[in-house]
Every structure is written in structure tokens, then in C-alpha cells.
Amino acid sequence: MVRTETVVVHDRMRAGAPTAMVIVGDQPFTPLLDFFRERGLSLSAERAYAQTLARFIEWLSVRAEEFWPQDSRGLIYTAFAHDLLFGTYRDGEDALGLNWAATSQKNVARLTRCLVEFSDWLTDHHGIPSLNPMQPGASFSDQLLFWRRWNKWKAGSLLSHIKSRNRAVPKAEVARRIATPGRRNTVLQETKAFPAEQVDALLWRGFINPGKQDAAEPWAKFNLRDILITLLCLYGGCRESEPMHLWVDDVFVDPDNPDLALVLIHEPHDGLIDYLDPMTGAKRKTNRADYLQRFCGCKKPLTMENGRRHAGWKGNLLTHLDRNAFQVFWVDRNAGRVFLTLWRLYIAHVRPPALQTPWAFLTKDAKPLGAEAYSDSFSAAVCRIGLTASKWGGTSTQALRHRYGQWLNELGIGEKEGQVAMHHRNVKSQQVYRQLGVAKVAAAMGDGQVLELPNFENKP
Template identity: 60%
Template sequence: MIYTESVLVRDNIRADTPTILLLVGSEPFEPLLEFFREKCVSLSSERSYAQAAGRFIEWLSVRADEFEETSKRSLLYTAFVHDLRFGTYQDCLDVHGLNWTPTSHQNLKRLINALLELSDWLSRRHSATMLNPIHHQASAADQLIFWRKWNKQKSGSLLAHTKSHRRVAESVFAVRQAGLPRTRNGMLQEARAFPADRLNDLLWNGFANPGNEGDPRPWVKYNLRDILITLLCAYGGCRVSEPLHLWADDVFVDPDHPDMALVLIHDPSDGMAEYIDPFTGSRRKIVRADFLQRFCGGRKPLTRETGRRHAGWKGCLLTHRERKAFQVIWVDRNAGRIFLTLWRLYIQYVRPVTPHVPWAFVTKHGQPLGVEGFDDSFRSAVRRIGLTPAKWAGTSSHGLRHRYGQWLNELGLGDKEGQVAMHHLNSKSQEVYRQLGLARVVDAIDKVSISTLPEFKEAE
């Protein structure tokens, strides 16, 4: 059997961008790296492609001989999909040694779509045999289904005018699926939000510095850095990774509310940065990736870092076009006031002076803080107030953004307002954050419940 493994490396062809390298045995699978260089997808997408390709290569190494006959080759794809969906055990025995357990429909769809896209690309670039041969022009019925779905997605986007009908038409319309039994069950995607009644406890007790609880100086008593990040996530609706891209000069006094902070979070690579030209004295604007390279000792955006310095960036609805940034919208104005007060203390007393590190939130050694570092601190703070950090309980760091979404429901905001507040590209994306929980639905029905049945009294 051939074993595969995915490793994280840097691609010197793409300016040392982190990328996934698939090892087949001990040799790199070069076509996949070529595919990534052409597609330039996110790191998480690369992992899906590598996982799908690795699974298929391992499966071929033990089952390809069964489909050597020409009459059976059309069954290869179907057999692989079924093994992926239902696992390779039969009667508690796996004769192939793959040890695959059943996977969900959602995960199956993710892997199969990635594998088929890679297969099509290999066919176009290297004349490889397509895994699931089809005609590249779909039938009129298939095209109708595709465009109805596309139009529905387009209608939910504030950037609908940027979706090119012609560009999408160039893609392959055909829908390729193996005949697997479909599940008709749907799951309630209940938003697991951080408990609202425990947020104050988290901020002022969870993030209190151990041993300094009695110190009257706030910058000594509290972990101001992580309180500020928590405020941005819980009361500003940020994803955990987004505040980590904040630079020290990205916080302003709100001109409409001088006691509140106006926070702009920029695209980590393409966001605007300014500098003073030493020859002319004029103020110039460049992108942040260029600024980091030229004025910060060759540093890279945190999206291109690895390990504990890495912080991701999911596509956002940018409210400030020129700066390529979005504004944090406070769900509670008092949070904006507290943030401004603590921000000034943090910059003055806590943040170390680091000339070549523009990021606002740094470690005690002056290095940029990554998601992993904040999550460690957040989990410790949750435990200090007697809670268990867990996604299912809403007490993970992502539960803070879910809390923001639930507060939008309580304020009665519509989909479009919620889309801007949570900086989603598509209005449908907020549904997972604003889904009403089972308890809320039961409570709503109880308030208006009808009564048509008499009470049942057990005979004496």
C-alpha cells in the first residue's frame, strides 16, 4: 500500500507563501503543487484538495487491479465514492488495510468536488484520463438548474453587480454524483453563543492577571490585550483572527461620538498603509504587504506566517473602499467607550515599543500574536470563571461572534443590516450566527400556545 502525507511548506515561487505539499511515499506530488500555483486558493482549500488526492492515491494502490479490465473501469469512480462514504470495513474486517470509517454526506461532497476539479485540471493540462468523464457542455435542463442556483446566490449579495454571468458560464455545468442514498434529514444549526450573563465575569475576572488582582493600576491588574480582543469579537462581531491584523494606528476617535473608539480592520495584504517619503516629505499610500517588506525588515502579513504567528483572513465585506478595510460596529456603545479607554492604557503602558512590528496585539517578546496564542489565553480565562471551554457550549472564542449574532436578533435588525454589521459578503452567511435555538422556539410557542384538550385525570 502507498501512504500519503500532507505537510506545510513555503513556496519560493509564490514569495514564500505557505502551501500544502502532498507526499506520496517519500516523493512530492508535483502536479498538485502546480495546481495550487495556478489556482491560488486559500490554505484550507488546499488541505481539502490534498486530502482528496491523498485518499484517492491510497485507495488506488490497493484496489486499482480490480478495475484493470476495460469493462470495469467505469465502475472505479463509483467504488471509490462508496468506500469513502460507507468505509472499507465489512463484517468488522478491512481486507484492503485502508481502515476507513464512514464519513458524512457533507464531508463526502467536499472531498469529491475537490477531487473532480483536480481531475479535470489534470486532463486539461497533462492530458490525463478524467476520473469521471462527461461532456463539458451540460444539457439545457442542467444549465437551467445551475443558473437558478447562481441567481439565488447572487440576490443575497451586496456585491451582486460584481458577479459576471459570462465568467461563470465558462465553468463546467455538469453535475457529477455517484448514486448514493440521500438523507432527507436536516439539522438545526443552533447558534452556540457565549453566555451573555457571564461576559462581565470573563472580562474582569477571567482576564485578571493572577497575583495582581489587588493592584489599583488597570494595566497591571488586567490582561488588557486580550480584553480588547474579546471586546472586538463579542461586541464588535469580529472573527477571532481579524483583530490580530489590527495595527497600532488603526484605532481612531469616532468623530460622531468622541468618547467612543472607531476601529478599522484592514485586509492584511491589500489594506492601505501610509508613510512619509523622506525625500519629498509628502504622505504616500501603499499596500500593507509592501509596507511590511520595505519598512518592517521583510516581514509578511500574518496570513502568510506559520505556527503560532499565523492568523487567517476570510473574505470580508469592506466598508471603506479606499482603505480596503471594514469598520467595527459596536452592538453596545458602552463597549466602544470602554475599548477606547483601555486602548489608550494598553498603548501607553503595556504594548512594548517595537519599531518594526506594526501590529497592535503582540506577545511579551514583541512578536505578533497569532490565533493559537490568543485561544490559549482565552481558554485559561474561561476556566478561571468556572466554565469549560468548548464549542458545543458556546464557550470557545468563536462563541463570542455567535453572541454578537444573537444580539442582532434581539435588536430586530434585518438581513441587510446584519450583513454589514457582521461584514459578510453574502447575506445568507449570517444565518448560522442568528439561528434561533430550540429553547427560544419552545419559549415562543409557550407564550401563544393553544389549549383544546382537557386535563387527563387518572381513575382512582
């Protein structure tokens, strides 16, 4: 069996941007890199394609011989999809050695869609492989090219069993047409919001620095950095990765209310930054990627970093187009006041000095904080107040944004206002955050009285 590994590397052709790569044995699968360069996908999307291809190559290395006969070739994708869906264990044993557990239909649809799109790209760009994959020693990239070529031949199409003879099926639909058992039930995706009654405990007990509970100074007693991030997520509706992109100069005093903080979170690459030209002293503007490169020691936006320094960015509704930024809208004005007070203490007493590091939230060694590091700190804070950090319990970092959505419901905020507050480009995207939970539905249903009960006490 051929072993594969998915790694993240820096692509010099794309200014050192992180990209996913599949290693087959000890060799990189280079066609995948060409595919990514052409598509310009996000790192999370690239990982999905890499994961799919790696699994398909391993699967092909142990099951390819079953599909050499002409009448079996049309079943290769169906067999792969079913092994993904049901796993490779039969009667408690895995004869293939893949050790695949059963997975969801949603995950199978995602993986097979990625595989079909990539294999279509291979056929369009490479055509018929020069090396016969039936020969011993053929590479698995050649074998994959060979298999997809069959899809172009009407007599031996790999997908002929799911295509209509009367009309062509669009490529985007192919993965969804693979014959797997359908799911008949619709599932309520209940919103798991952070418990409102635990908010104060989280902020003022969970984020106490270990061993500093008796300290007189608030910057010594509390982890102000992570409290500030939590306030942005909980009362400002930010995703956990978005505060990591905040720079020191992105927090202002609200001109309409001097007690409140006005926070602008800029797009990590194209966000505007004002600076003074060191040669002329004139005021200039540029984007953040250029500023980091020229004035910050060739640093990069956190979306291009690896490991614990990485912080993602989803396409957001930008409220300040001139700056490529969105404003944080406080669901409670008191949170904006607390943020401004703690922010001043954090900048004055906690944040380590770092001349060429403009990010607001840094580690103790003056490195930019990544989303993973904050998530670990948040989980520790949750445990300190006696809870278990989990998605199902509403005690994950994502649950903070869900709590923001639930507070919007309680305040009676409309859909259009909620769209702007949560920075969604689509008005329907907020529905998952504002979905009523099972308990609230049950409570609402129980409040009404429909049935008049008879008086059984006087009955004989």
C-alpha cells in the same frame, strides 16, 4: 501501501505565499502545485484539495488492482466515495489498512468534488501519460493521469454510469452525482452563542493573569491584550482571526463621540497605510504588503504566515473602500468606551516596543499574535470561570460572533443593517448567526394558549 503527508510550504513563484503540498513517499506531487498556481486559491481551499488527493493516492495504492478489468473501471469513483462515507472497517476489521472512520455526506461531497476538479485539470493539461501505469514501478501521479484519461473515452468513461446519454453533465455537478445514499432529513443548525450571563465573568475573571489577582494596576492584573480582542469579537462582531490584522494606527477616537473608539480593520494585503517618505518627508500611501516588505524588515501579512502566527481573512463587506477596510460597529456603546480606555492602557504599559512590527497585538517576545494562540488563551479563560470550551456549548471563540448576532436580534436590527454590522457581502450570510435556537422556539410556542381545557373537577 503508499504513505502520503500533507505539508504547508512557501512557494517562491508566488512571493513566498504558503501553499499546501502532498508528499508521496518522499517525493512531492508537483502537478498539484501547478494546479494551485493557476487557480490562486486560499490556503484553506488548497488544504482541502491536498487532503483529498492524499487520501485518493493512499486508497488507490491498496485497491487499484480491483479496477483493472474493463467492466470495473467505471466504479472507481463510486467505490472511493463509499469508502469515504462508510469507512474502511468491515465487521470491526480494516483489511485495507487505511483506518478510515465513517464521515458525513457533506464531507464526502467536498472531497469528491475537489478530486474530480483536479483530475479534470490533469487531463486537460497533461493528456495521455507517457508511462504505461500498468507497468511495475509506475508513479501514482501517472496512475492518476491514466484513470482520469478514461473519462475522456466514451467507451470506458469512469463516470459513464452517472452521466445522462442525452446531455453532458457540467463538471461542477459531477461530484454531486456520485451515487451515495441520500439524507432525507434536514437539520436545524442551531446557533450556539456565548452565554450572555457569563460575559462579565469571562472578561473580568477569566482573563486575570495567573498569580496577579491582587495586583493594583489593571495592566498587571488583567490580560488586556486578549480582553481587547474579545471585545472586538463579542461586541464588534469580528471573527477571531480579524483582530490579529489590526495595526497600532488603526484605532482612532470617534469624531462623533470622543469617548468611543473608532476601529478600522484593513484587508491584510491591500489595506491602505499612510507613511512619510524617508527621503523627501512627503506623505505617501501604499498597501500593507508593500509597507511590510520595504519598511518592516521584509515581513509579510499574517495570511502568508505559517503555524501559530497565521491569521486567516474571509472576504468581507468593506465599509471604507478608499482604505480597503471595514469599521467595527459596537452593539453596545459602553463596549466602545471600555475598549478605548483599555486600549490606551495596553499601548502605554503592555505592548512590547517593536519598531518594525506594526501589528497591535503581540506576544511577549514582540511577535505578531496568531489566531491559534488567542484561541488557546480564550479556552483557558473559559475554564477559569468553570465552563468547558466547546462549540456545542457555545463557549468557543466563534460563539462570540454568534452572541453578537443574537444581540442584533434582540435590538430589532434589520437584515440590511445586520449585513453591514457583520461585514457580510451576502445579506443571507448572517442567518446562521441570527438563527433562533431550539429552546427559544419551544419557549415561544409555549407562550400562546390554543386549547381550552374543560373543567374535570365537577365531572362525576
